[in-house]
Amino acid sequence: MTPLLKVENINKFYGGRIGCADVSFTLYPGEVMGIVGESGSGKSTLLNCLAGQLEPDGGRVMFDTRAEGMKDTVSMSEPERRMLGRTDWAFVHQNPRDGLRMGVSAGGNVGERLMAVGARHYGDIRGKAVDWLDRVEIAEDRVDDRPSAFSGGMQQRLQIARNLVTGPRLVFMDEPTGGLDVSVQARLLDLLRGLVRQMGLSAIIVTHDLAVVRLLADRLMVMKSGHVVETGLTDQVLDDPQHAYTQLLVSSVLQV
Template sequence: MSDQPLLSVNDVSKFYGSRVGCRDVSFDLYPGEVLAVVGESGSGKTTLLNCISTRLEPTNGSVTYRMRDETTRDLYQMSEAERRFLMRTDWGFVHQNPADGLRMAVSAGANVGERLMAVGDRHYGNIRETAIDWLGRVEINEDRVDDQPRAFSGGMRQRLQIARNLVTGPRLIFMDEPTGGLDVSVQARLLDLIRGLVSDLGLAAIVVTHDLAVARLLSHRMIVMKDGHVIESGLTDRVLDDPHQPYTQLLVSSILQV
């Protein structure tokens, strides 16, 4: 891992009137590192993810990102066009509901190919070949390349969404409950796939999840949120094996009792 952060979050807060979405959140994310953001529904974890990924403007604070040319930019000082380009090229966003991250009325191959076209690839043969290669990497057979996502199962749609996000070689992936709503057996295969791809490609990732098993499997570090605040953070195994805060202890013990 580099000794320079890829992403720095500094005192980020988001308020909805008098309601706190998240408050005074700070952390650094390094290249190749996976950070899990965990907490119950309403803890502020998705609000935080949306603020970091420029989908939602924070009320206070800043988010800086180290570009490929090694300059560090404040994301909210960038133009809308610059941020959109970053989202299409250097970043990926995997939604809990794959339909939110796919174009359901075009083929699987076109869903992957669109990202390539966003970075300037115009050769149809190359685009199709790369799309087929990426479908194979996420365990979708080549003969499904012309099928629309609406013909796919939930697990296949999620794998397609992952291929669409990773085809441009991003350095940072945001994931919002990536295995939510899937059967347990499908979840297990998908988690194995995500873990392998993140490791092979050296990706940095921020994974929002309420599932501590997902956090343990995927992340190096984690932060625990409650009522919009970070109440505990540290190496994933340390937090889960020796939680210091009563709330974290409760989360961990509730999993153990299931």
Template sequence: MTEFEVPVLSIKHLNKQFGTGCAHCTNPEPDALIKNYCKVCGTVFACRDVSFDVYPGEVLGVVGESGSGKSTLMQCLYFDQEATSGEAYISSYQNGLKNLFQESSQQKRYIRNNLMGKVYQNPLLGLKIDFSSIGNIAEKLIAAGSRNVEMMEARGTDLLGKVNIPIHRSKEAPKNFSGGMQQRVQIAKALSNNPPILLLDEVTTGLDLSVQASVLDLIKSLQRELNISIVLVSHDLGVIRMLADRTMVMLDGQVIEQGLTDQILEDPQHAFTQQLVHSLL
């Protein structure tokens, strides 16, 4: 098996529920749930038995309507939420043999700071909005154990240049920036430790179309240059078409279809995916 056949990230049977569940909804009867909601006890099954692999240098798109579970999936991957059950493995962590979901909170912090980067839909979640832009990057580097101020300043300047933030604004706080510039600072921060995996959660939602295009171009060029693996969540099939090699479609917390992006968009099999694709045409 070559290194390119070994997944960078492997997720198996991930489940996330909000609520304790009851005899009614843990019953596998097809009509036990309304979509992914139990009308008896109010439990929401946000992710149900989600499994996928991401390979080196690959962009995996995750698409679905609001409430399909895609953002909850991302929160579980980055430990913003605790998965109810399931397994997650990163090939560069403990030889890919340790289930990340069962690690201590200290180890999860290490994995977040060293092996993953995340860009949130809302920059307020990913940035300290009153810190300087370069200070935001330094914060991530310090969390990963860096102590050399010169190195951190050089790394921060280099990354802000890569994401087209003018050098004279590197000491400025992101609160003074436009939405598109804030997203670019988030991308720089997420990339600061050269993580093998980047998680992008609806990163262009709410941006003007021209700004969306420049952010997407930036992601595409950085991904090629750094050969980074990306999990990209979007409800916008145009974004998925532009960036994703493979695509996974979610509905009511479940993966209903996955395959090469071209194949999903040209010849969707599931009725929901067909509806999604036709709404784009």
């Protein structure tokens, strides 16, 4: 099987400080990988480097493009990378305000990616928008409301619909359940799991919530001070952590 993403020795420095260092891994189609670590461990820096939102200081991010096969997204031209960002990639931000247009209706938010890749039939665009709102459990009669009138959980689901409407193959998620009530989180996780399976999505999820990765991720990467300290199957890393930091992380979770 061809990997979807092959990350080789990604480095990012902020002056003399390490953002992330020597990160390498391979992601196969359909795999969901979690990246955990405390604040400042470099997990968001890494995610932004992978998603083309931040330029790494070294290393390659090879992506299996539809047209040309494996291609380094760090060195490809900006228009090409931005095109990937609208088609094969999706990015779900922690704060839905960063990923939504708050002044545009829910339907317009979902339709934007379609229009960005050339859809020019209003009826079709709207039909797809309504279909996607339904898939993320937003009622059809909210299609013309602006996201500012939505609850936090609804905004996050709208952001997911907006991202998935063009059928991406790789989804980057930065703390997708952060800032949500626990009950809303559960609903979102369930939804994400269903979508990942139905669409055969690959995903990279950054979070500090171990419960989230246990439910969503097949594999886990643990980061500390910009370095990857442990990788493996999610349940193996959580149930039989090998590295001192992972052991500390796992033992620090409050039991309910």
